[in-house]
Amino acid sequence: MEPSPKRLPTLDEVAERAGVSRTAASRAINNVPHVSRAKREAVARAVRELGYVPNPTARALARSRVGAVVLAVSSDEPGLFADPFFAEITVGVSAALEQTEFELILLLANTARGKERLRQMLRSRRADGVMLMALRGDDPLSRLAEEGELPVVFGGLPLTGEPRWYVDADNRGGGRLAAEHLVRTGRRRPVMVTGHVDTQVAVAREAGFAEGLALAGLPRPAVEPGDFSEEGGAVAMRRLLDAHPDLDAVFVASDGMAVGALRTLRDRGRRVPEDVAVIGFNDLAGARSTHPPLTTVHQPVRALGHEMARMLVGLIEGQQPSPLILPTRLTVRDSAPAASPSGI
Structure with missing residues (x-):
C-alpha cells in the first residue's frame, strides 16, 4: 500500500x-506593503517552521491590479455629493488620479447593504485600494478596512484609534485660530456651534476653540451641537441665544451651519458683526456670498482629496508614505472683521 x-x-x-x-x-x-514589520517577521518565521509553500496562482492574483480605487463615504445625508465639501474632495481625488491608470468608484457605505458591498469589494479585490471618508463613532468601516487585503487611506481621523495612513486638516489648530481672532477683536462672551459629537472633526475643532479661549483667560464656551447642516446651525443658534442672550460671538464648526446661524441672528434682530461676530469653518465658495461675507477658517479641502489619492496610489505602488496633516488659516471677512466694530 x-x-x-x-x-x-x-x-x-x-x-x-x-x-x-x-x-x-x-x-x-x-x-503587500501595508503590513507592520512585526507581523511580517512573525509570518515569515511561521512559514519557515511549517514549510508552507504559497500557491503561485494565488500570489499572482494577489499582486495583480484592477485599475480602480474606491472613495467610500459613511454618511446618511441624502444630498451628500451635492455638498460643496464632498464635491471639492471628489474633484481633488479625480485630479490626482487623472495621470494614473486608476478609475474612481464612488460608494455610499452608510447602510447595511452599502457596507456589505464594500466588504465584498475588499475581499474579492474588485479595486486596488480604498479611501474612507465621514466616519462617525465606532464605525464598522474601520474594521472592514482592517479585515481586507487592500491598502486603505482615511480622509480625516476616526473618533477612536489612529489608522496607519490618513490625510487630515489641522482642525484643532483651526479652532484655536478662531478663538484667538475673537479675543484679539475684543469679544469676551463667545459660544460655539459644533458638529456631530461622534466625529473627530467636531471634537478637535471644539477642543482647539476652548484651548484658545483658555490661553486668553476666558472660560470654556457654551457649546450647542449641530449636524453640519444649515438648519442644524439655525436651531443650535436659537438655543444658544435663549440660554446666553448676552453672547457677543459664535464660532460655527462649518460654513453650512454658519449660514443657518446668520439667519437666526438676523431673525432675532442681532447685527453681525456689531452685536455678534460669526466665524465658520471650511472657506468654500459660498462663504464669500453670505450676508455679511463670512470670516471662516480655511482648510484646503480640494488638496485633502488630492493628497488622499496620491497617498493611496503610492501605497499601491509599494511606497510607505507618512500620515499628513494639512495646515489651516483664517480668512477674515465682514462677519468678524479684524478691527472691532465701534461700541465694543
Missing part, C-alpha cells in the same frame, strides 16, 4: 502559528 502523501500546511495554520489574522498572513506572504 502506497504511503499517503504528507499534507501541506495551510494559510490558516500559518496565521495561527504567527498569531495574526488570515488576512495579515496573506498580506505578508504576498509582500
Whole structure:
C-alpha cells in the first residue's frame, strides 16, 4: 500500500502559528506593503517552521491590479455629493488620479447593504485600494478596512484609534485660530456651534476653540451641537441665544451651519458683526456670498482629496508614505472683521 502523501500546511495554520489574522498572513506572504514589520517577521518565521509553500496562482492574483480605487463615504445625508465639501474632495481625488491608470468608484457605505458591498469589494479585490471618508463613532468601516487585503487611506481621523495612513486638516489648530481672532477683536462672551459629537472633526475643532479661549483667560464656551447642516446651525443658534442672550460671538464648526446661524441672528434682530461676530469653518465658495461675507477658517479641502489619492496610489505602488496633516488659516471677512466694530 502506497504511503499517503504528507499534507501541506495551510494559510490558516500559518496565521495561527504567527498569531495574526488570515488576512495579515496573506498580506505578508504576498509582500503587500501595508503590513507592520512585526507581523511580517512573525509570518515569515511561521512559514519557515511549517514549510508552507504559497500557491503561485494565488500570489499572482494577489499582486495583480484592477485599475480602480474606491472613495467610500459613511454618511446618511441624502444630498451628500451635492455638498460643496464632498464635491471639492471628489474633484481633488479625480485630479490626482487623472495621470494614473486608476478609475474612481464612488460608494455610499452608510447602510447595511452599502457596507456589505464594500466588504465584498475588499475581499474579492474588485479595486486596488480604498479611501474612507465621514466616519462617525465606532464605525464598522474601520474594521472592514482592517479585515481586507487592500491598502486603505482615511480622509480625516476616526473618533477612536489612529489608522496607519490618513490625510487630515489641522482642525484643532483651526479652532484655536478662531478663538484667538475673537479675543484679539475684543469679544469676551463667545459660544460655539459644533458638529456631530461622534466625529473627530467636531471634537478637535471644539477642543482647539476652548484651548484658545483658555490661553486668553476666558472660560470654556457654551457649546450647542449641530449636524453640519444649515438648519442644524439655525436651531443650535436659537438655543444658544435663549440660554446666553448676552453672547457677543459664535464660532460655527462649518460654513453650512454658519449660514443657518446668520439667519437666526438676523431673525432675532442681532447685527453681525456689531452685536455678534460669526466665524465658520471650511472657506468654500459660498462663504464669500453670505450676508455679511463670512470670516471662516480655511482648510484646503480640494488638496485633502488630492493628497488622499496620491497617498493611496503610492501605497499601491509599494511606497510607505507618512500620515499628513494639512495646515489651516483664517480668512477674515465682514462677519468678524479684524478691527472691532465701534461700541465694543
